[in-house]
Amino acid sequence: MTQQGLLFDAPAVARRLNRWPPHLTGLDPAWAALVQDFLASAAGQSLSARLSERLASGAVVYPPEPLRALTLTPLSQVRVVILGQDPYHGPGQAEGLSFSVPDGVRVPPSLRNIFKELNQSLGLPVPAQGSLVRWARQGVLLLNACLTVEEGQAASHAGWGWEVLTDALIRAVAQSAQPVVFMLWGAHAQAKKSLIDAVSGDARHLVLQSNHPSPLSAMRPPVPFLGCRHFALANDFLMQRDQKMIDW
Numbered sequence: 001m002t003q004q005g006l007l008f009d010a011p012a013v014a015r016r017l018n019r020w021p022p023h024l025t026g027l028d029p030a031w032a033a034l035v036q037d038f039l040a041s042a043a044g045q046s047l048s049a050r051l052s053e054r055l056a057s058g059a060v061v062y063p064p065e066p067l068r069a070l071t072l073t074p075l076s077q078v079r080v081v082i083l084g085q086d087p088y089h090g091p092g093q094a095e096g097l098s099f100s101v102p103d104g105v106r107v108p109p110s111l112r113n114i115f116k117e118l119n120q121s122l123g124l125p126v127p128a129q130g131s132l133v134r135w136a137r138q139g140v141l142l143l144n145a146c147l148t149v150e151e152g153q154a155a156s157h158a159g160w161g162w163e164v165l166t167d168a169l170i171r172a173v174a175q176s177a178q179p180v181v182f183m184l185w186g187a188h189a190q191a192k193k194s195l196i197d198a199v200s201g202d203a204r205h206l207v208l209q210s211n212h213p214s215p216l217s218a219m220r221p222p223v224p225f226l227g228c229r230h231f232a233l234a235n236d237f238l239m240q241r242d243q244k245m246i247d248w
Contacts, residue, residue, distance in 0.1 A: 015092045015102075017061040017148060020051045027067065028074035034172060035067065038165040047161035051148065060151035063087050068096025069143050070169070072136035078173050079139035079243060080181045080234055083189040086146040089154050097142035099213075100132035113213040113225060118248055121229045138246050143169060145188065167195060174199040179241045181205070181234040185225060186212030206237045 021039055024032045038044040054061060065071070066087075084098025088108065095102045099111050107115070107130040118124045136142055145166050150156040173180055174196045182205060184190045190209050197207075210228040211217040218225040235245040 015062070015064050015094075016151075017051075017055065017064055017066065020055060021048050022065075022067055024067075027071055028076075030075040030172070031067075031070040031169070034168050035070070035165065038168065041164070043161040043164040050160055051157075054150065061148050061157075062089065062151065063094035063096040063148070065096045066147040069098070069136065069141055072097070072133065073139060073141045075172060075176070076178075077139045078141045078176070078180055079178070079238060080135075080183065080246060081141045081143060081170070081173055082183045083170075083185070083192060084142070084144040085186075085188045086144050086155050086158060087149045089149045089152055089156070091151065094149070095131065095133075096147075097132055097136055098144045100136075100142055101130040103129040103131045105130060109215050110213040110218075113215065113218045117213070117226055117228065118231055120226065121232045122248060124248060135246065135248070139244075140246060141169075141173065145192075167192075170195055171199050174205065177204075179204050179206070179237070179243060181237055182207045183230050183234070184209045186214075186217065188212075206234070208233060 024035060027035065039048065051061070082098055087094035087096070088101065092105055093101050093108070099114060101108060101111065107127075111130050115126045119126050132140070132142055143166060146155070146158045146160070146162040147166070148157045148162065170192055182192075182196055184193060184207060189212075193207055193209070196205065208228070208230045210223040210225045210230065211220055213225045231246075231248050235248075238245050
């Protein structure tokens, strides 16, 4: 079925959030402990109450699995973090990973620029599909600051409490002994640099910053996204520290 250029291979209801709170079975234990602490906190209880109320009222909330990034990328395996802002709010787009869309869904403009940068800096062919699950399974944590959104309403759940959890997740990665590359694109992501610096306390991590890959900013100063070479720089950094490089 095709709708507005999007190809769906499952009913739309299968691509929305159906219940909250989530089952944490199968989640990496290190992540699960952080999520449980959050859900038990005042911020977590407030978020759960608001989400449950919206779902009960019939609101369409995306993605179907808000914690999918944590399911696919255990804390001990994180080698790169790519921070986004909030999930896509169109039908069938959000799949719980920043910038990623399910295969069969038209590639959004920001993701097209990500693929363009990969092509320009590493000579990689531009993919026809937009799912980044393959990256997540290699240790790329594709994390949005806010993990849910309502259909057609960008940033509708911003400030609901998700940021308390995702800051804790970023802090946990920054505290890890293994070297990690943080890619901060745009002002919203770059606001997390002070959090990373405060926790890590040394230069074992690499923090890369540029404009957002959105067509509105990808070629603008001070640091255009197109031409930033972040993917090449990340692999150089990992290789120099005897870490496995990412097969972008």
